[in-house]
Amino acid sequence: MVGRALPRHSSELTWGDYLALLAPRTATLQEAWQGRLGQARLLPTPTGRHALWAFLEQAPLKPGDEVLLAAYNFHPVVQILVQRGLVPVFVDIEPQTLTMDPDGLPARVSRRSRMVLVTHMFGHPADLTRIGAFCRDHGLLLFEDCAHAPGTLHQGGQVGSVGEGALFSFGVYKILNSLGGGMLALSGPDADRFAVPDFAVRRGPGSLLEPLTRLMFSIGSTPGLYGRTLHPFLRLCEDRLPRLARTLDPTDNDPAYRFDPAGRAPFRPFMAGMLRRQLARLETNVARRRAAAEGIRSCLGRHAEDLWLEPDHHGRSNASYLGVRLPDAARGARLCRARGVGCREREYLDCSRLPQFAAWAADCPESSRAEREILRIPSYPSLSQPDQERVAHAVLQALHR
Numbered sequence: 001m002v003g004r005a006l007p008r009h010s011s012e013l014t015w016g017d018y019l020a021l022l023a024p025r026t027a028t029l030q031e032a033w034q035g036r037l038g039q040a041r042l043l044p045t046p047t048g049r050h051a052l053w054a055f056l057e058q059a060p061l062k063p064g065d066e067v068l069l070a071a072y073n074f075h076p077v078v079q080i081l082v083q084r085g086l087v088p089v090f091v092d093i094e095p096q097t098l099t100m101d102p103d104g105l106p107a108r109v110s111r112r113s114r115m116v117l118v119t120h121m122f123g124h125p126a127d128l129t130r131i132g133a134f135c136r137d138h139g140l141l142l143f144e145d146c147a148h149a150p151g152t153l154h155q156g157g158q159v160g161s162v163g164e165g166a167l168f169s170f171g172v173y174k175i176l177n178s179l180g181g182g183m184l185a186l187s188g189p190d191a192d193r194f195a196v197p198d199f200a201v202r203r204g205p206g207s208l209l210e211p212l213t214r215l216m217f218s219i220g221s222t223p224g225l226y227g228r229t230l231h232p233f234l235r236l237c238e239d240r241l242p243r244l245a246r247t248l249d250p251t252d253n254d255p256a257y258r259f260d261p262a263g264r265a266p267f268r269p270f271m272a273g274m275l276r277r278q279l280a281r282l283e284t285n286v287a288r289r290r291a292a293a294e295g296i297r298s299c300l301g302r303h304a305e306d307l308w309l310e311p312d313h314h315g316r317s318n319a320s321y322l323g324v325r326l327p328d329a330a331r332g333a334r335l336c337r338a339r340g341v342g343c344r345e346r347e348y349l350d351c352s353r354l355p356q357f358a359a360w361a362a363d364c365p366e367s368s369r370a371e372r373e374i375l376r377i378p379s380y381p382s383l384s385q386p387d388q389e390r391v392a393h394a395v396l397q398a399l400h401r
Helices: 015-019 029-033 048-058 075-083 102-108 128-138 205-220 230-240 242-248 269-280 282-307 329-338 355-360 365-373 385-400
Strands: 041-045 066-070 087-091 113-119 141-145 165-169 182-186 322-325 374-377
Touching: 015 269, 029 041, 029 269, 041 048, 048 075, 048 141, 048 165, 048 182, 066 075, 075 087, 075 113, 075 355, 087 102, 087 355, 102 128, 113 128, 128 141, 205 230, 230 242, 269 282, 282 322, 282 385, 329 374, 329 385, 365 374, 374 385
Parallel strands: 066 087, 066 113, 113 141, 141 165
Antiparallel strands: 041 182, 165 182, 322 374
16 A cells, blocks of 8 residues: 655744744844854855855855865756856765765865865765865865755764855755755854855745745645645646646756856845744754654665665764665656655766766766665654655665566
8 A cells, every 4th residue: 555645855844933934033043053053154145056156256266276076966066166167076975975085085186176065965974074184285175065964963063164164055855944045154264254145136026936935845745734735736747747847846957057146035034033943953853853764774674784874974964864775766766656655866966977067077986876876765853653664665665676
């Protein structure tokens, strides 16, 4: 029996979080984060991509400078570098963490290298100890992509303050969800010289549709409602309106993608209030996510060793995304979805092999393998024991068929 549909992700917002939309709007990002990033300077941005754009715009970088980053990545991140006139230099990943392999850095650095962009993929902490030391030894800027990583710890502290800057993202598919918005965290000695970003973002009545749409998505992703609301709607779009489906839930590569700094609504005051509420229970949220992931792992039995990654290899993962390794993730996804288990394959790609980045192609075998094999499955806090068993059973069925 298929049973009720399970979303692949839920931010677990409460009705109190939604009421923050109407509460007095006095909170700031600094107050919401309450020193979690040390003395970092926190600047609001429309999205995490805007945070990266703002950093690149003011950092001591010029066209032709090289930026080293993991090949297994979110392709718009690479496109932003290219649009800024920078040269992406792809580094392979560690198979157990899906994050940048420090052993690959020495062979890729050159006299034109100026920055390392490290991604805490799936909320797994990258090896910041070795990567940070490499950057210091070679005089390179270090920027952290923490879009997946609120609550992820390295040496006991929140990731995002080891280098000169970091981005955070607060969309509906993130562990902290304020219906959009992002944040630039500046921790380097030159943090105070950065001007507050002033994006010519979309404003007016039309821009109100963005948070309203995300509100509907967030409510529709609530596990108890998903099967009766968002799931059938997305299925209808896939069958009848594929272009709308791709807009609502983007998949795979888009070679024509270009970042538009004015293409999104601004960070709104209510977002800081929503973040403050969620940050107050972040540790509980992370603990429950980790427990759900461990429950699925236990249900996988002897197969877990082959399927499981090592998210805590360099610290503590926040379990925001749960990935397993299958011989054919695309086939496994079809089988899991047929059983009502929300999942996603090819969500992140080996960017070193994408046609739009052919000028900077590199051989990154672990990144290519991750693109083929990694499947993201549900692991949200309210995932019950029966549902954990159901997710594990769907994965095992995909493994053996």
